[in-house]
Amino acid sequence: MVLAQLGGSITRALQQMSNATIIDEKVLNDCLNEITRALLQSDVQFKLVRDMQTNIKKIVNLDDLAAGHNKRKIIQQAVFNELCQILDPGKPAFTPKKGKTSVVMFVGLQGSGKTTTCTKYAFHHQKKGYKPALVCADTFRAGAFDQLKQNATKAKIPFYGSYTESDPVRIAVEGVERFKKENCDLIIVDTSGRHKQEVALFEEMRQVSEATKPDLVIFVMDSSIGQAAFDQAQAFKQSVPVGAVIVTKMDGHAKGGGALSAVAATKSPVIFIGTGEHMDEFEVFDVKPFVSRLLGMGDWSGFMDKIQEVVPMDQQPELLQKLSEGNFTLRIMYEQFQNILKMGPIGQVFSMLPGFSQELMPKGREKESQTKIKRYMTMMDSMTNEGNLFLKLTTKVITELDSSNPKLMNESRIMRIARGCGRPIRDVMEMLEEYKRLAKIWSKMKGLKIPKKGDMSALSRNMNAQHMSKVLPPQMLKQIGGMGGLQSLMKQMGSSKDMMGMFGGAEK
Protein backbone atom coordinates (compact mmCIF):
# COMPACT_ATOMS: atom_id res chain seq x y z
CA MET A 1 0.00 0.00 0.00
CA VAL A 2 0.79 3.67 -0.14
CA LEU A 3 4.37 4.23 0.85
CA ALA A 4 3.96 1.75 3.68
CA GLN A 5 7.47 0.44 3.27
CA LEU A 6 8.93 3.92 3.45
CA GLY A 7 6.97 4.64 6.63
CA GLY A 8 8.20 1.39 8.15
CA SER A 9 11.85 2.14 7.31
CA ILE A 10 11.70 5.64 8.74
CA THR A 11 10.00 4.42 11.90
CA ARG A 12 12.70 1.76 12.33
CA ALA A 13 15.50 4.29 11.83
CA LEU A 14 13.98 6.53 14.51
CA GLN A 15 13.50 3.61 16.84
CA GLN A 16 17.13 2.53 16.47
CA MET A 17 18.31 6.01 17.19
CA SER A 18 16.20 6.44 20.30
CA ASN A 19 17.56 3.14 21.60
CA ALA A 20 21.08 4.58 21.64
CA THR A 21 22.28 5.66 25.07
CA ILE A 22 24.16 8.71 23.87
CA ILE A 23 23.00 10.71 20.90
CA ASP A 24 25.99 12.27 19.26
CA GLU A 25 26.58 13.49 15.75
CA LYS A 26 27.36 9.99 14.52
CA VAL A 27 24.13 8.49 15.81
CA LEU A 28 22.14 11.35 14.32
CA ASN A 29 23.95 10.99 10.99
CA ASP A 30 23.34 7.25 10.94
CA CYS A 31 19.65 7.84 11.53
CA LEU A 32 19.42 10.51 8.83
CA ASN A 33 21.34 8.34 6.38
CA GLU A 34 18.91 5.53 7.01
CA ILE A 35 15.96 7.87 6.38
CA THR A 36 17.66 9.24 3.26
CA ARG A 37 18.17 5.74 1.91
CA ALA A 38 14.53 4.90 2.53
CA LEU A 39 13.37 8.05 0.71
CA LEU A 40 15.62 7.41 -2.28
CA GLN A 41 14.47 3.82 -2.50
CA SER A 42 10.91 5.13 -2.58
CA ASP A 43 11.77 7.24 -5.62
CA VAL A 44 11.84 10.64 -4.01
CA GLN A 45 14.10 12.88 -6.08
CA PHE A 46 17.72 12.95 -4.99
CA LYS A 47 17.96 16.74 -4.61
CA LEU A 48 14.87 16.87 -2.43
CA VAL A 49 16.25 14.20 -0.16
CA ARG A 50 19.60 15.90 0.12
CA ASP A 51 18.01 19.26 0.95
CA MET A 52 15.83 17.60 3.50
CA GLN A 53 18.80 16.04 5.22
CA THR A 54 20.62 19.37 5.36
CA ASN A 55 17.55 21.13 6.76
CA ILE A 56 17.01 18.55 9.47
CA LYS A 57 20.61 18.84 10.55
CA LYS A 58 20.19 22.59 10.78
CA ILE A 59 17.02 22.30 12.85
CA VAL A 60 17.99 19.51 15.20
CA ASN A 61 20.12 20.79 17.99
CA LEU A 62 22.41 18.11 19.33
CA ASP A 63 22.65 19.83 22.71
CA ASP A 64 18.89 19.47 23.09
CA LEU A 65 19.21 15.79 22.34
CA ALA A 66 22.05 15.37 24.78
CA ALA A 67 20.04 17.09 27.49
CA GLY A 68 17.82 14.06 27.51
CA HIS A 69 14.78 15.52 25.76
CA ASN A 70 12.65 13.05 23.90
CA LYS A 71 15.09 12.41 21.06
CA ARG A 72 12.84 10.35 18.94
CA LYS A 73 10.14 12.97 19.10
CA ILE A 74 12.48 15.82 18.21
CA ILE A 75 13.81 14.06 15.11
CA GLN A 76 10.42 12.67 14.19
CA GLN A 77 9.01 16.17 14.41
CA ALA A 78 11.80 17.49 12.16
CA VAL A 79 11.23 14.74 9.58
CA PHE A 80 7.49 15.38 9.81
CA ASN A 81 7.98 19.11 9.18
CA GLU A 82 10.30 18.52 6.26
CA LEU A 83 8.05 16.00 4.53
CA CYS A 84 5.06 18.30 5.04
CA GLN A 85 7.10 21.14 3.62
CA ILE A 86 7.84 19.15 0.46
CA LEU A 87 4.24 18.07 0.04
CA ASP A 88 2.72 21.43 0.87
CA PRO A 89 3.51 24.04 -1.77
CA GLY A 90 2.05 26.69 0.51
CA LYS A 91 -0.96 27.62 -1.56
CA PRO A 92 -4.14 25.59 -1.81
CA ALA A 93 -5.44 24.45 -5.19
CA PHE A 94 -8.41 26.17 -6.79
CA THR A 95 -11.66 24.64 -5.57
CA PRO A 96 -14.75 24.84 -7.78
CA LYS A 97 -17.73 26.67 -6.31
CA LYS A 98 -21.21 25.27 -6.51
CA GLY A 99 -23.50 27.23 -8.79
CA LYS A 100 -20.64 29.06 -10.52
CA THR A 101 -19.16 27.59 -13.70
CA SER A 102 -15.63 26.25 -13.38
CA VAL A 103 -13.62 24.58 -16.12
CA VAL A 104 -11.08 21.97 -15.03
CA MET A 105 -8.67 20.49 -17.55
CA PHE A 106 -6.88 17.17 -17.05
CA VAL A 107 -3.43 16.52 -18.49
CA GLY A 108 -1.02 13.61 -18.25
CA LEU A 109 0.74 10.87 -20.17
CA GLN A 110 -1.18 8.09 -21.90
CA GLY A 111 -2.12 5.36 -19.47
CA SER A 112 -1.56 7.53 -16.40
CA GLY A 113 -5.22 7.01 -15.55
CA LYS A 114 -6.41 10.41 -16.78
CA THR A 115 -9.77 9.35 -18.23
CA THR A 116 -10.60 7.18 -15.22
CA THR A 117 -9.61 9.98 -12.87
CA CYS A 118 -11.75 12.57 -14.72
CA THR A 119 -14.81 10.47 -14.00
CA LYS A 120 -13.78 9.81 -10.41
CA TYR A 121 -13.31 13.55 -9.91
CA ALA A 122 -16.71 14.29 -11.49
CA PHE A 123 -18.39 11.57 -9.43
CA HIS A 124 -16.80 12.83 -6.21
CA HIS A 125 -18.17 16.32 -6.83
CA GLN A 126 -21.53 15.05 -7.97
CA LYS A 127 -21.93 13.31 -4.62
CA LYS A 128 -21.21 16.66 -2.97
CA GLY A 129 -24.02 18.35 -4.87
CA TYR A 130 -22.17 19.79 -7.85
CA LYS A 131 -23.50 19.52 -11.39
CA PRO A 132 -20.48 18.13 -13.28
CA ALA A 133 -20.10 17.36 -17.00
CA LEU A 134 -17.36 15.62 -18.98
CA VAL A 135 -15.84 16.67 -22.29
CA CYS A 136 -13.65 14.21 -24.21
CA ALA A 137 -11.03 16.25 -26.08
CA ASP A 138 -8.84 13.18 -26.56
CA THR A 139 -8.88 12.64 -30.29
CA PHE A 140 -5.53 10.87 -30.29
CA ARG A 141 -6.36 7.53 -28.74
CA ALA A 142 -8.98 5.46 -30.53
CA GLY A 143 -11.55 4.38 -28.00
CA ALA A 144 -10.91 7.27 -25.60
CA PHE A 145 -14.37 8.73 -26.25
CA ASP A 146 -16.05 5.36 -25.79
CA GLN A 147 -14.26 4.88 -22.49
CA LEU A 148 -15.31 8.29 -21.21
CA LYS A 149 -18.86 7.76 -22.47
CA GLN A 150 -19.08 4.41 -20.70
CA ASN A 151 -17.72 5.78 -17.41
CA ALA A 152 -19.92 8.87 -17.59
CA THR A 153 -23.04 6.86 -18.34
CA LYS A 154 -22.37 4.59 -15.38
CA ALA A 155 -22.08 7.60 -13.09
CA LYS A 156 -25.01 9.40 -14.77
CA ILE A 157 -22.84 12.37 -15.68
CA PRO A 158 -23.52 14.27 -18.94
CA PHE A 159 -20.72 14.02 -21.50
CA TYR A 160 -19.68 15.49 -24.82
CA GLY A 161 -17.39 14.16 -27.55
CA SER A 162 -17.24 13.18 -31.20
CA TYR A 163 -16.35 10.14 -33.29
CA THR A 164 -15.66 12.20 -36.39
CA GLU A 165 -14.18 15.54 -35.33
CA SER A 166 -10.41 15.30 -35.14
CA ASP A 167 -9.63 18.75 -33.76
CA PRO A 168 -9.38 18.51 -29.96
CA VAL A 169 -9.54 22.29 -29.53
CA ARG A 170 -12.83 22.48 -31.38
CA ILE A 171 -14.38 19.66 -29.34
CA ALA A 172 -13.17 21.17 -26.09
CA VAL A 173 -14.61 24.59 -26.94
CA GLU A 174 -17.95 23.18 -28.15
CA GLY A 175 -18.26 20.94 -25.08
CA VAL A 176 -17.50 23.73 -22.64
CA GLU A 177 -19.97 26.07 -24.41
CA ARG A 178 -22.72 23.46 -24.39
CA PHE A 179 -22.37 22.69 -20.68
CA LYS A 180 -22.12 26.36 -19.76
CA LYS A 181 -25.51 26.82 -21.41
CA GLU A 182 -26.81 23.84 -19.45
CA ASN A 183 -25.70 25.51 -16.24
CA CYS A 184 -23.22 22.83 -15.25
CA ASP A 185 -20.97 24.19 -12.53
CA LEU A 186 -18.04 21.83 -13.06
CA ILE A 187 -16.97 21.24 -16.65
CA ILE A 188 -14.17 18.70 -16.88
CA VAL A 189 -12.07 18.50 -20.05
CA ASP A 190 -10.15 15.26 -20.66
CA THR A 191 -7.22 15.79 -23.05
CA SER A 192 -5.05 13.43 -25.10
CA GLY A 193 -2.02 11.71 -23.72
CA ARG A 194 1.06 10.31 -25.46
CA HIS A 195 3.30 7.46 -24.49
CA LYS A 196 6.07 9.87 -23.77
CA GLN A 197 6.54 13.59 -23.49
CA GLU A 198 6.36 14.92 -27.05
CA VAL A 199 6.30 18.36 -28.57
CA ALA A 200 2.99 17.56 -30.30
CA LEU A 201 1.34 16.65 -27.01
CA PHE A 202 2.46 19.81 -25.26
CA GLU A 203 1.41 21.97 -28.19
CA GLU A 204 -2.06 20.41 -28.25
CA MET A 205 -2.42 20.84 -24.50
CA ARG A 206 -1.39 24.47 -24.74
CA GLN A 207 -3.96 25.14 -27.47
CA VAL A 208 -6.80 23.46 -25.57
CA SER A 209 -5.83 25.39 -22.48
CA GLU A 210 -5.76 28.71 -24.33
CA ALA A 211 -9.11 28.06 -25.97
CA THR A 212 -11.01 26.88 -22.88
CA LYS A 213 -9.28 29.05 -20.27
CA PRO A 214 -9.54 26.51 -17.46
CA ASP A 215 -9.79 27.63 -13.85
CA LEU A 216 -7.65 24.67 -12.90
CA VAL A 217 -5.30 22.34 -14.76
CA ILE A 218 -4.81 19.00 -13.03
CA PHE A 219 -1.73 16.95 -13.79
CA VAL A 220 -2.44 13.20 -13.46
CA MET A 221 0.55 11.07 -12.63
CA ASP A 222 0.94 7.32 -12.31
CA SER A 223 2.58 6.63 -8.95
CA SER A 224 4.80 3.94 -10.41
CA ILE A 225 6.88 6.19 -12.66
CA GLY A 226 9.56 6.43 -10.02
CA GLN A 227 12.46 8.84 -10.30
CA ALA A 228 11.12 10.16 -13.62
CA ALA A 229 8.31 11.91 -11.72
CA PHE A 230 10.11 15.18 -11.08
CA ASP A 231 11.15 15.77 -14.70
CA GLN A 232 7.82 14.67 -16.09
CA ALA A 233 5.85 16.92 -13.78
CA GLN A 234 8.13 19.84 -14.54
CA ALA A 235 7.76 19.35 -18.30
CA PHE A 236 3.97 19.55 -18.02
CA LYS A 237 4.15 22.58 -15.76
CA GLN A 238 6.27 24.38 -18.34
CA SER A 239 3.61 23.95 -21.03
CA VAL A 240 0.39 24.55 -19.12
CA PRO A 241 -0.38 26.24 -15.80
CA VAL A 242 -0.68 23.09 -13.69
CA GLY A 243 -2.44 23.99 -10.44
CA ALA A 244 -2.93 20.59 -8.80
CA VAL A 245 -1.72 17.01 -8.99
CA ILE A 246 -3.60 13.73 -8.73
CA VAL A 247 -1.49 10.62 -8.17
CA THR A 248 -3.06 7.41 -9.41
CA LYS A 249 -2.54 3.69 -8.78
CA MET A 250 -1.46 4.18 -5.20
CA ASP A 251 -3.02 0.77 -4.57
CA GLY A 252 -0.36 -1.01 -6.59
CA HIS A 253 3.21 -1.91 -5.81
CA ALA A 254 4.41 1.59 -6.55
CA LYS A 255 6.86 3.09 -4.14
CA GLY A 256 4.93 6.32 -4.38
CA GLY A 257 7.76 8.68 -3.51
CA GLY A 258 7.34 10.25 -6.93
CA ALA A 259 4.29 12.05 -5.56
CA LEU A 260 6.53 14.07 -3.30
CA SER A 261 8.75 14.93 -6.23
CA ALA A 262 5.82 15.95 -8.43
CA VAL A 263 4.63 18.47 -5.87
CA ALA A 264 8.08 19.95 -5.63
CA ALA A 265 8.34 20.14 -9.44
CA THR A 266 4.95 21.74 -10.06
CA LYS A 267 4.70 23.69 -6.80
CA SER A 268 1.12 22.48 -6.79
CA PRO A 269 -0.56 20.34 -4.16
CA VAL A 270 -1.66 16.75 -4.54
CA ILE A 271 -5.43 17.00 -4.13
CA PHE A 272 -6.56 13.39 -4.54
CA ILE A 273 -5.04 9.96 -4.87
CA GLY A 274 -6.43 7.09 -6.92
CA THR A 275 -6.50 3.82 -5.04
CA GLY A 276 -8.17 1.45 -7.51
CA GLU A 277 -9.96 1.12 -10.81
CA HIS A 278 -13.43 1.73 -9.43
CA MET A 279 -15.20 5.04 -9.38
CA ASP A 280 -15.12 5.50 -5.63
CA GLU A 281 -11.54 4.36 -5.15
CA PHE A 282 -10.49 7.94 -4.86
CA GLU A 283 -9.33 9.71 -1.70
CA VAL A 284 -8.99 13.34 -0.81
CA PHE A 285 -5.33 13.97 -0.06
CA ASP A 286 -4.40 15.85 3.11
CA VAL A 287 -0.73 16.47 3.77
CA LYS A 288 -0.49 16.28 7.55
CA PRO A 289 -2.56 13.15 8.18
CA PHE A 290 -0.77 11.49 5.25
CA VAL A 291 2.73 12.23 6.55
CA SER A 292 1.62 11.40 10.04
CA ARG A 293 0.48 7.96 8.93
CA LEU A 294 3.64 7.54 6.95
CA LEU A 295 5.76 8.07 10.04
CA GLY A 296 3.64 5.77 12.18
CA MET A 297 2.35 8.76 14.15
CA GLY A 298 -1.26 7.94 13.43
CA ASP A 299 -4.12 9.94 12.02
CA TRP A 300 -6.57 10.11 14.85
CA SER A 301 -9.08 12.33 13.10
CA GLY A 302 -9.02 10.01 10.05
CA PHE A 303 -9.62 7.06 12.31
CA MET A 304 -12.55 8.77 13.97
CA ASP A 305 -13.96 9.80 10.59
CA LYS A 306 -13.70 6.21 9.47
CA ILE A 307 -15.56 5.02 12.55
CA GLN A 308 -18.21 7.67 12.08
CA GLU A 309 -18.57 6.54 8.49
CA VAL A 310 -19.35 2.97 9.48
CA VAL A 311 -21.20 3.31 12.77
CA PRO A 312 -24.35 5.13 11.74
CA MET A 313 -24.83 8.34 13.74
CA ASP A 314 -28.14 7.19 15.13
CA GLN A 315 -26.59 4.04 16.55
CA GLN A 316 -23.71 5.80 18.24
CA PRO A 317 -25.45 7.03 21.43
CA GLU A 318 -27.04 3.64 21.94
CA LEU A 319 -23.74 1.83 21.53
CA LEU A 320 -21.98 4.21 23.90
CA GLN A 321 -24.71 3.80 26.47
CA LYS A 322 -24.41 0.01 26.37
CA LEU A 323 -20.64 0.13 26.60
CA SER A 324 -20.75 2.50 29.53
CA GLU A 325 -23.08 0.11 31.33
CA GLY A 326 -20.51 -2.63 30.77
CA ASN A 327 -23.13 -4.51 28.83
CA PHE A 328 -21.23 -6.05 25.93
CA THR A 329 -23.57 -8.56 24.30
CA LEU A 330 -22.99 -10.96 21.44
CA ARG A 331 -25.22 -8.71 19.36
CA ILE A 332 -22.86 -5.79 19.92
CA MET A 333 -19.97 -8.01 18.89
CA TYR A 334 -21.90 -9.02 15.76
CA GLU A 335 -22.66 -5.41 14.87
CA GLN A 336 -19.06 -4.38 15.48
CA PHE A 337 -17.86 -7.19 13.24
CA GLN A 338 -20.20 -5.89 10.56
CA ASN A 339 -18.69 -2.45 11.00
CA ILE A 340 -15.14 -3.75 10.82
CA LEU A 341 -15.91 -5.49 7.55
CA LYS A 342 -17.42 -2.26 6.21
CA MET A 343 -14.36 -0.25 7.25
CA GLY A 344 -12.24 -1.82 4.56
CA PRO A 345 -8.77 -3.25 4.90
CA ILE A 346 -7.98 -3.52 8.59
CA GLY A 347 -4.33 -2.68 8.07
CA GLN A 348 -5.32 0.61 6.46
CA VAL A 349 -7.59 1.48 9.37
CA PHE A 350 -5.02 0.53 11.99
CA SER A 351 -2.36 2.58 10.24
CA MET A 352 -4.33 5.61 11.35
CA LEU A 353 -3.61 4.77 14.96
CA PRO A 354 -0.50 6.30 16.44
CA GLY A 355 2.44 3.96 16.71
CA PHE A 356 0.98 1.47 14.33
CA SER A 357 2.41 1.29 10.87
CA GLN A 358 0.57 -0.41 8.05
CA GLU A 359 3.60 -2.54 7.44
CA LEU A 360 2.85 -4.39 10.65
CA MET A 361 -0.26 -5.95 9.23
CA PRO A 362 0.93 -8.36 6.58
CA LYS A 363 -1.49 -8.75 3.72
CA GLY A 364 -2.11 -12.47 4.36
CA ARG A 365 -2.92 -11.89 8.01
CA GLU A 366 -5.47 -9.28 7.06
CA LYS A 367 -7.36 -11.72 4.88
CA GLU A 368 -7.12 -14.32 7.58
CA SER A 369 -8.71 -12.11 10.19
CA GLN A 370 -11.49 -11.07 7.81
CA THR A 371 -12.26 -14.73 7.11
CA LYS A 372 -12.33 -15.42 10.83
CA ILE A 373 -14.74 -12.55 11.42
CA LYS A 374 -17.03 -13.84 8.68
CA ARG A 375 -16.87 -17.36 10.15
CA TYR A 376 -17.83 -16.07 13.60
CA MET A 377 -20.71 -14.14 12.10
CA THR A 378 -22.05 -17.23 10.34
CA MET A 379 -22.07 -19.05 13.67
CA MET A 380 -23.80 -16.15 15.36
CA ASP A 381 -26.44 -16.26 12.65
CA SER A 382 -27.45 -19.62 14.12
CA MET A 383 -28.09 -18.11 17.53
CA THR A 384 -31.53 -17.24 18.73
CA ASN A 385 -32.64 -13.86 17.63
CA GLU A 386 -35.97 -12.09 17.90
CA GLY A 387 -38.92 -14.18 18.90
CA ASN A 388 -36.82 -17.15 19.85
CA LEU A 389 -36.51 -16.96 23.56
CA PHE A 390 -33.40 -17.60 25.46
CA LEU A 391 -34.44 -16.43 28.85
CA LYS A 392 -37.70 -14.96 29.90
CA LEU A 393 -37.34 -12.68 32.81
CA THR A 394 -40.54 -11.34 34.22
CA THR A 395 -40.75 -8.33 31.99
CA LYS A 396 -37.93 -8.75 29.53
CA VAL A 397 -37.25 -11.22 26.77
CA ILE A 398 -33.58 -11.96 26.17
CA THR A 399 -32.30 -13.82 23.14
CA GLU A 400 -28.92 -15.51 22.88
CA LEU A 401 -27.57 -12.60 20.93
CA ASP A 402 -28.67 -10.12 23.59
CA SER A 403 -27.32 -11.98 26.56
CA SER A 404 -24.17 -10.76 28.20
CA ASN A 405 -23.80 -13.83 30.38
CA PRO A 406 -21.62 -16.41 28.61
CA LYS A 407 -22.29 -18.99 31.35
CA LEU A 408 -25.78 -19.43 29.99
CA MET A 409 -24.32 -20.88 26.80
CA ASN A 410 -24.56 -24.51 27.87
CA GLU A 411 -23.54 -27.63 26.00
CA SER A 412 -26.85 -28.26 24.28
CA ARG A 413 -26.99 -24.68 23.01
CA ILE A 414 -23.45 -24.92 21.68
CA MET A 415 -24.30 -28.21 19.92
CA ARG A 416 -27.42 -26.68 18.41
CA ILE A 417 -25.50 -23.67 17.09
CA ALA A 418 -22.79 -25.91 15.63
CA ARG A 419 -25.41 -28.02 13.88
CA GLY A 420 -27.21 -24.92 12.64
CA CYS A 421 -24.14 -23.44 10.96
CA GLY A 422 -22.51 -26.71 9.97
CA ARG A 423 -19.28 -26.04 11.89
CA PRO A 424 -17.49 -28.17 14.47
CA ILE A 425 -18.29 -27.59 18.14
CA ARG A 426 -14.75 -26.41 18.83
CA ASP A 427 -15.25 -23.54 16.37
CA VAL A 428 -18.31 -22.35 18.26
CA MET A 429 -16.38 -22.59 21.49
CA GLU A 430 -13.54 -20.60 19.98
CA MET A 431 -15.98 -17.89 18.93
CA LEU A 432 -17.44 -17.77 22.44
CA GLU A 433 -13.93 -17.52 23.88
CA GLU A 434 -13.30 -14.57 21.60
CA TYR A 435 -16.53 -13.01 22.80
CA LYS A 436 -15.47 -13.50 26.43
CA ARG A 437 -12.12 -11.91 25.68
CA LEU A 438 -13.73 -8.88 24.05
CA ALA A 439 -16.42 -8.63 26.74
CA LYS A 440 -13.67 -8.53 29.35
CA ILE A 441 -11.89 -5.75 27.52
CA TRP A 442 -15.01 -3.73 26.98
CA SER A 443 -16.23 -4.24 30.54
CA LYS A 444 -13.39 -1.93 31.49
CA MET A 445 -15.25 0.81 29.71
CA LYS A 446 -17.91 0.66 32.38
CA GLY A 447 -18.49 4.02 33.92
CA LEU A 448 -17.27 5.94 30.88
CA LYS A 449 -18.86 9.36 30.85
CA ILE A 450 -21.34 9.56 28.01
CA PRO A 451 -21.31 12.84 26.16
CA LYS A 452 -24.69 14.48 25.65
CA LYS A 453 -24.78 14.17 21.91
CA GLY A 454 -23.06 10.81 22.09
CA ASP A 455 -20.78 10.80 19.09
CA MET A 456 -17.72 8.65 18.71
CA SER A 457 -15.25 11.50 18.79
CA ALA A 458 -16.68 12.61 22.11
CA LEU A 459 -16.15 9.10 23.36
CA SER A 460 -12.47 9.29 22.67
CA ARG A 461 -12.29 12.66 24.37
CA ASN A 462 -13.61 11.11 27.53
CA MET A 463 -11.37 8.10 27.38
CA ASN A 464 -8.40 8.23 29.63
CA ALA A 465 -5.16 6.34 29.15
CA GLN A 466 -6.40 3.67 31.54
CA HIS A 467 -9.44 2.97 29.38
CA MET A 468 -7.44 3.12 26.22
CA SER A 469 -4.71 0.75 27.45
CA LYS A 470 -7.30 -1.90 28.13
CA VAL A 471 -8.86 -1.69 24.72
CA LEU A 472 -5.68 -1.60 22.66
CA PRO A 473 -4.17 -4.90 21.54
CA PRO A 474 -1.07 -5.60 23.70
CA GLN A 475 1.22 -5.54 20.67
CA MET A 476 0.06 -2.06 19.77
CA LEU A 477 0.39 -0.84 23.34
CA LYS A 478 3.96 -2.10 23.39
CA GLN A 479 4.72 -0.18 20.20
CA ILE A 480 3.42 3.06 21.63
CA GLY A 481 5.76 2.61 24.55
CA GLY A 482 3.55 0.92 27.13
CA MET A 483 1.34 2.70 29.60
CA GLY A 484 3.82 5.57 30.00
CA GLY A 485 3.98 6.15 26.25
CA LEU A 486 0.23 6.05 25.97
CA GLN A 487 -0.25 8.51 28.81
CA SER A 488 2.09 11.04 27.30
CA LEU A 489 0.56 10.48 23.88
CA MET A 490 -2.92 11.18 25.17
CA LYS A 491 -1.70 14.21 27.06
CA GLN A 492 -0.17 15.58 23.91
CA MET A 493 -3.29 14.80 21.98
CA GLY A 494 -5.32 17.08 24.19
CA SER A 495 -8.37 16.96 22.07
CA SER A 496 -8.56 13.81 20.03
CA LYS A 497 -10.79 15.62 17.55
CA ASP A 498 -7.61 16.75 15.98
CA MET A 499 -4.75 14.40 16.51
CA MET A 500 -2.55 16.88 14.78
CA GLY A 501 -2.65 18.87 18.00
CA MET A 502 0.02 16.43 18.98
CA PHE A 503 2.26 18.07 16.49
CA GLY A 504 1.50 21.57 17.65
CA GLY A 505 4.95 22.71 16.62
CA ALA A 506 4.36 21.40 13.13
CA GLU A 507 2.16 24.35 12.25
CA LYS A 508 3.99 26.68 9.98
Ligand SMILES: Nc1nc2c(ncn2[C@@H]2O[C@H](COP(=O)(O)OP(=O)(O)OP(=O)(O)O)[C@@H](O)[C@H]2O)c(=O)[nH]1
Ligand atom coordinates in the same frame (compact mmCIF):
# COMPACT_ATOMS: atom_id res chain seq x y z
N1 LIG B 1 -5.23 0.02 -9.91
C1 LIG B 1 -5.54 1.21 -10.41
N2 LIG B 1 -5.76 1.34 -11.72
C2 LIG B 1 -6.09 2.55 -12.19
C3 LIG B 1 -6.20 3.69 -11.36
N3 LIG B 1 -6.51 4.74 -12.15
C4 LIG B 1 -6.62 4.28 -13.41
N4 LIG B 1 -6.35 2.95 -13.46
C5 LIG B 1 -6.30 2.05 -14.62
O1 LIG B 1 -5.24 2.47 -15.46
C6 LIG B 1 -5.54 2.17 -16.82
C7 LIG B 1 -5.33 3.43 -17.68
O2 LIG B 1 -6.29 4.37 -17.31
P1 LIG B 1 -6.95 5.41 -18.34
O3 LIG B 1 -7.88 6.24 -17.57
O4 LIG B 1 -7.45 4.71 -19.54
O5 LIG B 1 -5.63 6.19 -18.77
P2 LIG B 1 -5.48 7.55 -19.58
O6 LIG B 1 -4.38 8.27 -18.93
O7 LIG B 1 -6.76 8.23 -19.74
O8 LIG B 1 -4.99 7.07 -20.96
P3 LIG B 1 -5.13 7.94 -22.34
O9 LIG B 1 -6.57 8.29 -22.47
O10 LIG B 1 -4.70 6.97 -23.36
O11 LIG B 1 -4.25 9.09 -22.24
C8 LIG B 1 -6.96 1.67 -16.84
O12 LIG B 1 -6.93 0.27 -16.90
C9 LIG B 1 -7.52 2.12 -15.49
O13 LIG B 1 -8.53 1.27 -15.01
C10 LIG B 1 -5.93 3.53 -9.95
O14 LIG B 1 -5.97 4.45 -9.15
N5 LIG B 1 -5.62 2.27 -9.54
